[in-house]
Amino acid sequence: MYTVEELALTLSQYLPYEQVAQVKRAYYYAEQAHDGQWRKSGEPYVTHPLAVAQILADLRMDCDGLTAALLHDVIEDTGISREALTEQFGGGVASLVDGVSKLTHLEFNSQIEKQAHNFQKMAMAMADDIRVILVKLADRLHNMRTLNSMPAHKKRRIARETLDIYAPIANRLGMYNVRVALESLAFQAYYPMRARMLQRAIHKKYGQRTKDTEKLEDFIRAELAADYIEATISVREKHIYSIYQKMDKKHRSLGEIMDVLGVRVVTDRHDSCYRILGVIHSLFKPIEGRFKDYIAVPKSNGYQSLHTTVLGTNGLPMEVQIRTEEMDLVANNGIAAHWAYKFSGNSAIPSNHDRATKWVKSLLEIQQKAGNAIEFVDNVKSDLFPDEVYIFTPNGKIIELPSGATPVDFAYGVHTEIGNSCISCRINRRLAPLSTQLESGQTVEIITAKNAQPNVAWLSFAITGKARTNIRHYLKGKQRENAISIGYRLLTRSLNAFKTNIEDLTKEQVDQVLNNYQLASMDDLLESIGKGRHVGYLVARQLFPNYDENTLVTPKSFKVNGSEGMLISYAKCCSPIPGDPIVGYVQVDKGIIIHHLNCPNIQDHLSSPERFIRMAWSKDIEEELNISLIVSYVNERGAVAKIASSITDTDYQVSNLDIIERGRISRLRLNITISSRVGLADVMRRIKAVRCVEKVSRETIVGR
Incomplete structure (x- = not known):
């Protein structure tokens, strides 16, 4: 259990005295507010916010972030208002506490809609202040460390949401240490038997390697010293969840997962990394295709390192990571390293803070264009689980994309307008399909056309959230436009039977029908008719309730010209083609489906004769x-x-x-x-x- 004095000691290493004093004052305020409240483990409740603050102090969080961490449950659990916190600690801290409070009771259960909505809330809170999610991650990490006091069903639920949401967010923000801790604890809670058996198997197979690893460290250190290179070497076992994922995804046994050991070499200078790489490759045989230079081309979360896999002295593969001390700090703490740099006085604040902020802003853009919470979550999945490829524009600029991305994703990655107007592409100067999966190092040139527009087929291969959201957003707008146009033609055709047209309708007639259908405007009514939610004839009947049925004129056929868009489709059961006698059936949310006049399937719809439309082919149709x-x-x-x-x-x-x-x-x-x-x-x-x-x-x- 931590004490406030231990926290103050950690803070005094990087914060001025008056800021340490403010954090201590926040602790005593929280202690008083939570007086009489206890955790399920039997400890006083204030031990939880104190532990959260200690986790963030180890990451060198700033004064306001730490104050918010200590007070993060005060609004939710003690009845103290945001205004009271503003008066005591300022608007910035109160805003942070309020942001975290809104995320406190995220219930990621089987209700998909609710889960998606809560994740959407989290993304919006991150957009306001990135520290909100850092406090939430620290809060989740401490809860995972004290999970044993919870009932079994809650342990599994909390562990599942940690693996599904919190660990991927920590990974996306580059926070390796937090991600590994969350994954390991969640794996042990969700699959306790698998975790125990795998841990025993690893210990049995590799547990006697302590002396071997020490020898390996000394050997590499001596070889580097001979070349006058100073470096810290550590040989470690890959964390258990990472090994389990490899076994699960690749369907391999533990014996087949050979690169269980990893070597990390940390040096003081940038150029030393490449010199060390040369030494490593002279000592051990490198495995072809397993070298990655994340220093020249950093990962999207700011991670920088050289990765190479070599054959060790025992003939087993061994992954070696080489980086500077600054890179190591960023690799372990990700966006949280931003504050460590800030307090050290180093002006070269790592770009991972800007990258994370950019990613969160892209979430905002996706959220604004997404139709609902489920669509939003679906669109950001690929951004939460990135396995990046790095693609060059013709000008040499690097665009980072998830593995499996296509030229359509690349086009939207460059700019939304380029994505919307893209018609084809060249990969390494050769024409290629837009559905081609891209590989790192390729140069992609997007060919655009002024009147081009996104294609619904792109959704079958575009994978980035930005591309999918923009395609759907455009198609929704286009679909509304098409629906209004078709609705106008259908209602006009129905009104012709009453010897009138839309322009001759009075405002009172229109308002009465809009009120009946609870619609806001004429365009909404036309869209609804075009999408088949309302039938043109029945709408016309409501407009003229007292009209004599015997005087109705038979409406003209609806002419199909091939340019109606996505709300006119052709039935696959009878595959009508231009020249066939046809009939249209208006289906809810699908628009008009055209059948051959003799198709037996239209007999199924005879119970709704008002949904049938006489159709005819336009003379100049060129539909294939x-x-x-x-x-x-x-x-x-x-x-x-x-x-x-x-x-x-x-x-x-x-x-x-x-x-x-x-x-x-x-x-x-x-x-x-x-x-x-x-x-x-x-x-x-x-x-x-x-x-x-x-x-x-x-x-x-x-x-x-």
């Missing part, structure tokens, strides 16, 4: 649609090749060819892109002309 042909042919040598080659010199594309029945007379399914019935007749005539073909028919439910 997929259909399937069934070809029966004599199974002779080269028959399939002859059938396929019969249409290779046309403009029609074969997307798939599948043999569905083998025998003397075989059958195959040919999927082909067609733009009209004339084109279909041409293709069928060409296939029928092949000598071995017996019959060609269009595969639809209609023809079965």
